[in-house]
Amino acid sequence: xxxxxxxxxxxxxxxxAFKLPLVGESAIALDEFIPIxxxxxxxxxxxxEVMIDVADYAHVHGGPGVLLVCHEGHYVVxxxxxxxxxxxxxxxxxxxxxxxxDATLALRRLIRAARLLAxxxxxxxxxxxxxxxxxxxxxxxxxxxxxDAGWAAVQPSxxxxxAAVWGHEGALERHVxxxxxxxxxxxxxxxxxxxxxxx
Amino acid sequence: xxxxxxxxxxxxxxxxxxxxxxDVFETxxxxxxxxxxxxxxxxxxxxxxxAYGQRYDNGRRYDGEKDQTIAFPCGDLTKGPETVWDxxxxxRIKIPFGAxxxxxxxxxxxxxxxxxxxxLHVTTRQDIQLHFIHxxxxxxxxxxxxxxxxxxxxxxxxxxxxxxxxxxxxxxxxEAFDISPYAKALAHYLxxxxxxxxxxxxxxxxxxxxxxxxxxxxxxHDIGLVAVTRPGxxxxxxxxxxxxxxxxxxxxxxxxxLLDGFVPEAELMPLTQAVCRIFARHGEKQNRARARLKxxxxxxxxxxxxxxxxxxxxxxxxxxxxxxxxxxxxxxxxPKRPPAPALRKAGDAALDAWxxxxxxxxxxxxxxxxxxxxxxxxxxPDQARGLADLAREYTGDTIxxxxxxxxxxxxxxxxxxxxxxxxxxxxxxxxxxxxxxVDVTACPGTDTCKLGISASRGLAGELRTRLAARSAGHDEAxxxxxxxVSGCFxxxxxxxxxxxxxxxxxxxxxxxxxxxxxxxLGGQWTHNAGQFGLAIGAVPSKRIPEVVxxxxxxxxxxxxxxxxxGAFIKRVGKSKIRDMLTDxxxxxxxEQARELYHDWxxxxxxxxxxxxxGECAGEIVSVAKFGLADxxxxxxxxxxxxxxxxxxxxxxxxxxxxLLAAKALVRxxxxxxxxxxxxxxxxxxxxxxxxxLFFDTYAGGKFAHYFFALAAxxxxxATLDDAHHYVxxxxxxxxxxxxxxxxxxxxxxxxxA
Numbered sequence: 001x002x003x004x005x006x007x008x009x010x011x012x013x014x015x016x017a018f019k020l021p022l023v024g025e026s027a028i029a030l031d032e033f034i035p036i037x038x039x040x041x042x043x044x045x046x047x048x049e050v051m052i053d054v055a056d057y058a059h060v061h062g063g064p065g066v067l068l069v070c071h072e073g074h075y076v077v078x079x080x081x082x083x084x085x086x087x088x089x090x091x092x093x094x095x096x097x098x099x100x101x102d103a104t105l106a107l108r109r110l111i112r113a114a115r116l117l118a119x120x121x122x123x124x125x126x127x128x129x130x131x132x133x134x135x136x137x138x139x140x141x142x143x144x145x146x147x148d149a150g151w152a153a154v155q156p157s158x159x160x161x162x163a164a165v166w167g168h169e170g171a172l173e174r175h176v177x178x179x180x181x182x183x184x185x186x187x188x189x190x191x192x193x194x195x196x197x198x199x
Numbered sequence: 200x201x202x203x204x205x206x207x208x209x210x211x212x213x214x215x216x217x218x219x220x221x222d223v224f225e226t227x228x229x230x231x232x233x234x235x236x237x238x239x240x241x242x243x244x245x246x247x248x249x250a251y252g253q254r255y256d257n258g259r260r261y262d263g264e265k266d267q268t269i270a271f272p273c274g275d276l277t278k279g280p281e282t283v284w285d286x287x288x289x290x291r292i293k294i295p296f297g298a299x300x301x302x303x304x305x306x307x308x309x310x311x312x313x314x315x316x317x318x319l320h321v322t323t324r325q326d327i328q329l330h331f332i333h334x335x336x337x338x339x340x341x342x343x344x345x346x347x348x349x350x351x352x353x354x355x356x357x358x359x360x361x362x363x364x365x366x367x368x369x370x371x372x373x374e375a376f377d378i379s380p381y382a383k384a385l386a387h388y389l390x391x392x393x394x395x396x397x398x399x400x401x402x403x404x405x406x407x408x409x410x411x412x413x414x415x416x417x418x419x420h421d422i423g424l425v426a427v428t429r430p431g432x433x434x435x436x437x438x439x440x441x442x443x444x445x446x447x448x449x450x451x452x453x454x455x456x457l458l459d460g461f462v463p464e465a466e467l468m469p470l471t472q473a474v475c476r477i478f479a480r481h482g483e484k485q486n487r488a489r490a491r492l493k494x495x496x497x498x499x500x501x502x503x504x505x506x507x508x509x510x511x512x513x514x515x516x517x518x519x520x521x522x523x524x525x526x527x528x529x530x531x532x533x534p535k536r537p538p539a540p541a542l543r544k545a546g547d548a549a550l551d552a553w554x555x556x557x558x559x560x561x562x563x564x565x566x567x568x569x570x571x572x573x574x575x576x577x578x579x580p581d582q583a584r585g586l587a588d589l590a591r592e593y594t595g596d597t598i599x600x601x602x603x604x605x606x607x608x609x610x611x612x613x614x615x616x617x618x619x620x621x622x623x624x625x626x627x628x629x630x631x632x633x634x635x636x637v638d639v640t641a642c643p644g645t646d647t648c649k650l651g652i653s654a655s656r657g658l659a660g661e662l663r664t665r666l667a668a669r670s671a672g673h674d675e676a677x678x679x680x681x682x683x684v685s686g687c688f689x690x691x692x693x694x695x696x697x698x699x700x701x702x703x704x705x706x707x708x709x710x711x712x713x714x715x716x717x718x719x720l721g722g723q724w725t726h727n728a729g730q731f732g733l734a735i736g737a738v739p740s741k742r743i744p745e746v747v748x749x750x751x752x753x754x755x756x757x758x759x760x761x762x763x764x765g766a767f768i769k770r771v772g773k774s775k776i777r778d779m780l781t782d783x784x785x786x787x788x789x790e791q792a793r794e795l796y797h798d799w800x801x802x803x804x805x806x807x808x809x810x811x812x813g814e815c816a817g818e819i820v821s822v823a824k825f826g827l828a829d830x831x832x833x834x835x836x837x838x839x840x841x842x843x844x845x846x847x848x849x850x851x852x853x854x855x856x857x858l859l860a861a862k863a864l865v866r867x868x869x870x871x872x873x874x875x876x877x878x879x880x881x882x883x884x885x886x887x888x889x890x891x892l893f894f895d896t897y898a899g900g901k902f903a904h905y906f907f908a909l910a911a912x913x914x915x916x917a918t919l920d921d922a923h924h925y926v927x928x929x930x931x932x933x934x935x936x937x938x939x940x941x942x943x944x945x946x947x948x949x950x951x952a
Contacts, residue, residue, distance in 0.1 A: 015313060035802040042262040050270055052287065053255060055331075055646070056800050057318055059574045059660050061627025062581060064317040069331055071271060071285060074316060080581070091314075092333060139313045142203055180305055180584050182312060 014099055014154070015139035016106040016161075017182075019087035020114050022077075023128040028084075030058040030065045033077045036120055037068040045116060046070070049109075073106065075113050086114050086129070089139060099157030104164045111165060111199035118194055129194055134162070134187040136172075146183040154183065162187055165198050205339040213345035220352065221345060224248050225338040232276065232284075242279025247358055249291045249351025250337050252279065253330060253647050256286035263803030278334050287331040289647060290315075290340060291354040295386035296364030296379055296406065297325035297600035301587035303347045304598060308580035308587075310340055319583055321576040323640060323693050324403070325363045325600045326354065330647050352390060357398040359475075362386035364406040365414035366599035366607050367568055369532050370561040374408025375426040376438055378415070380528040381467060382406045388468050388520060389475070397479040400490035403447070404471070407727050410441075416602060417727040419446045419696060421478075421492040422471060423455045424462075425727065439463045444474060444504070445496030448690035450901070451927040452731045453493040454920075456501050458508065464528075468521045473512035477504070488901030532609065535595035538565025539614035550620055553631040556678075558616055561609065567616055569608040570633035571623060574663060575641060575656055576604030578628070585626040593619055602693075603681075604640050605633055636673060636680040636751070637666045640693070644686025644703060645798065650897055653703025653714045653740055655686035657799025665744055677755055680764055681724045682747070684716070688898075688931055694719050696728040698764045699747060704737050704934050705806070707824070707941040708786045712806035714740040714798040717930070720750075720768050720776065730765070731923070733838040734930050735777045736831065739795045742783045749779055773839060823940050826863020827933060830856045834929045841922050850909075850917035853925035857906045860936040864893070867943060880910045893939050902928075902935035 022028070037054040040046060050071035057063040065078030073090040080087075088110035096102050117127040136158055138144040144154045151174050163169045170189040177184075210218070224244070231241045258269050271285035278284050292307065307327055311319050314336045315329040322328055332340065341351060353359055362382050369377035385404065389395050395402070404422045407415020417423030423443035431437030442462045446455025462470055474492075481499075483490040496504050557570040571586065578586075586606065590598045594610045601607060611619055623629040632638050639662045642648065644655030662682060670678070685692030686703040694700030700719035705712050715737040722732030738746050753776075758767045768776065789796055798805050837852025858876055861883040865872050868886050872879065887893035888903045895902065905928035917925065 038263060038802055042264060052269055055316060057577060060577045060579060063579045067316055141309060142205055142208060178584060
């Protein structure tokens with residue numbers, strides 16, 4: 001047996017999860033995204049992602065809705081925390097230069113997916129994203145615990161990522177809720193067209 | 200931040216032994232990456248640690264038009280035969296008798312959020328499963344579980360799986376006594392025990408507090424233990440167990456047999472140990488299809504098996520661990536709040552409806568058991584944290600998972616039930632209908648399981664939605680029916696013991712695959728899964744809701760006063776039911792009914808890329824299908840004979856059905872076959888078994904073995920029990936024949952030479 005140098009080393013990619021709200025709660029049903037995500041896999045719509053499958057959890061209240069499961073992360077359309085939106089949860093990947101680069105990559109992937117949905121003919125222009133708000137979560141209780149120290153550690157990279165994509169840091173505010181939940185924050189951002197973001 | 204590791208952070212939180220085990224596993228991961236462990240060995244290693252495979256982990260996926268390669272970055276590194284390293288997998292977390300603390304639930308919520316897909320899934324055996332986990336994440340995941348007293352060790356593989364138990368044990372009105380401490384003690388005793396490390400197949404144990412209810416499902420397990428008491432010395436009551444062996448579902452279900460009517464509590468461990476030793480020593484090791492304990496019990500016969508067990512028991516040197524725990528069985532679960540009787544329900548219709556189905560009084564006055572309905576067994580990390588809060592505040596840290604994929608809170612003061620309801624409603628967990636016709640259970644099926652044939656979860660979700668919309672019209676008899684769905688013949692959805700069971704199969708119609716479900720009727724959920732149902736025919740997946748509608752409407756319309764569903768089916772007869780469904784079994788061509796060529800909750804055309812499409816193939820396939828359909832008809836007639844109590848006719852019918860199916864396949868290769876059974880067997884063996892044409896990817900030649908074995912038997916001596924197995928085997932053989940025919944069509948091998 002030969003060793004496998006190409007195997008992933010034990011990388012420590014920060015698990016950033018960013019969510020962009022969709023405008024209009026009832027405009028689109030979650031199950032409309034199922035064929036769209038299957039189509040993305042069929043057409044290899046995301047060139048730098050290894051797309052695996054589509055999971056349907058629309059039956060779960062406040063759950064992950066519909067997921068496009070990829071090797072490095074999941075694209076999720078859900079109503080979690082009472083907010084309909086598209087999220088990208090980064091899980092793994094080659095380590096980048098720093099936390100800001102990690103967060104920027106995750107955010108750019110989210111924006112790219114949002115653009116694809118906004119332009120998808122099956123949704124006929126109903127996928128309208130609110131670019132003035134962004135939910136940020138860090139799904140890594142070891143490296144980013146939900147406390148002041150964790151917040152201090154990740155804040156610069158979150159600000160950096162937003163600046164890279166929006167061209168503006170916006171106003172970042174930590175969401176202090178259930179301490180058992182992942183570290184999370186909201187960004188208030190200047191209104192910018194989806195197409196004008198630096199994805 | 201990158202220097203921090205869970206290993207350091209949690210050092211000392213778990214037992215040294217458990218920490219060392221996980222360290223060893225992490226080393227094994229490294230060795231596999233370095234090419235120093237062979238992949239088969241690594242596969243069994245990770246299985247025994249609870250890290251399972253998942254659909255598409257061979258790196259291939261059908262996208263609705265064609266097969267695609269999933270280009271994982273790991274290259275050719277595998278974590279088992281045909282199992283790509285980077286492909287996500289499932290982690291099964293054993294929860295003995297389904298008992299959890301709030302802290303344990305919170306940790307699993309964290310894990311679902313950080314490593315999985317934000318969903319915790321309750322299985323039909325009281326485990327929690329997390330899906331889409333990368334193997335590299337498993338050591339840390341195991342450490343975090345170990346830190347709160349959970350091990351995934353032996354959750355999969357050829358080992359003692361999760362020990363299940365009645366979720367209302369200790370608070371139930373009909374139990375002999377609380378089985379919880381016994382289940383806990385036995386689960387811990389057997390974990391990693393040297394006598395359980397050399398099994399040829401998995402081994403399942405279940406506890407039940409009484410004979411009549413369903414909760415423990417003891418009779419469908421390798422070992423089933425039913426609590427009983429008898430008068431002891433000096434007026435005391437002695438506790439013990441009815442000890443059953445050799446039950447199991449799987450492809451061919453077997454009901455467990457009574458090994459001993461009263462095993463005293465102190466004998467529980469040594470007798471179980473003796474059974475394990477006999478299974479390890481004499482159980483099948485080469486042929487996985489015949490390796491469960493049920494086959495050994497059947498082969499030896501119960502008296503001979505019992506004699507071997509008794510002799511082995513006598514040889515085992517006594518151990519303090521056998522009885523050291525017994526003194527602590529009395530105090531197990533304690534309430535947090537004092538009892539308080541229910542105040543009148545407030546006239547809130549939603550609360551009333553929920554109370555009716557999801558709340559039942561405990562044996563202890565003033566307390567209630569609250570069932571939390573989890574749709575398809577799924578819940579989120581946020582919901583898990585909310586449930587943990589409820590468990591701490593109201594129940595004294597007691598949560599139990601159920602085999603119906605729900606969760607129960609016990610020791611809730613009845614007066615607090617409305618507040619608990621309000622809190623559950625805020626979490627989106629106040630759906631009524633627990634343990635009713637609406638509460639459909641299902642295995643993962645094609646959603647995530649490598650073996651799934653049909654979308655069991657998709658169908659279950661659809662039935663759940665439709666039945667919930669009609670639930671107000673359900674009377675008690677209709678409302679209490681159980682529907683269970685399995686995505687393949689392995690029966691993880693436990694369809695055999697449902698009133699209405701569905702088993703995923705497929706059919707080939709003019710060169711295209713059509714997802715179907717076999718309709719299984721006559722199972723009995725109560726009395727610890729007291730009876731197994733039989734299939735009456737296969738219907739396209741998309742028409743199953745209509746099947747449910749017709750059967751339940753007939754039951755509502757024509758049942759006698761007080762008549763239960765099983766008795767009704769027996770009185771009306773399966774023939775009538777089948778006749779009522781015949782029109783649903785015919786599948787129009789693709790152009791006329793495209794929706795039937797899709798499965799539930801999946802927009803991809805079902806399997807179209809896997810088979811060739813052509814006029815020639817379609818025409819010749821239809822010839823073979825006549826024979827297969829004849830086989831289906833004959834096996835149905837055999838099941839009717841079984842119902843009449845005519846074992847010999849049923850056994851002969853099962854063989855005749857297999858012969859028809861085998862002949863249909865042989866005719867694909869030669870017209871010169873005739874009707875002589877010996878000739879059909881011989882030709883089938885040479886053309887389909889020896890060539891492995893008939894072999895299933897996962898089951899190999901198992902279904903052909905059923906055929907050969909039955910053809911060699913003296914069917915005049917068949918008992919009803921034998922005949923039941925033969926009919927089940929014939930059904931599976933016919934399903935395998937359909938699958939074989941499809942594969943041949945795909946390969947273009949459809950015309951006689």
